[in-house]
Amino acid sequence: MPDRVILTILDGMELLESNQRQRLESCLDMRIQASHPGDADITMPNLESFFSDLSTLVFKNPKLAV
Secondary structure (H helix, E strand, O other), X not given: OOHHHHHHHHXXXXXXXXXXXXXXXXXXXXXXXXXXXXOOOOOHHHXXXXXXXXXXXXXXOHHHOO
C-alpha cells in the first residue's frame, strides 16, 4: 500500500491530526526527492528536521504505540 494512502488512513482514523499528516507527507516528499537526486541537495538541517518529525509524530506518538 502506498505510504501516502497509509497517512490518509491514519488521519481518517484520527490517529494523526491533519497537520501531522501534512508534515509526514513533506517528509515522504523529501525521501522521494532524495532517491532521485538532482541539484536540490538534502542538507544536514533537512535531515535533522526529517528525523525529528519522524521521531515526534510517529515513534513518540502515544496514539500509534503498540
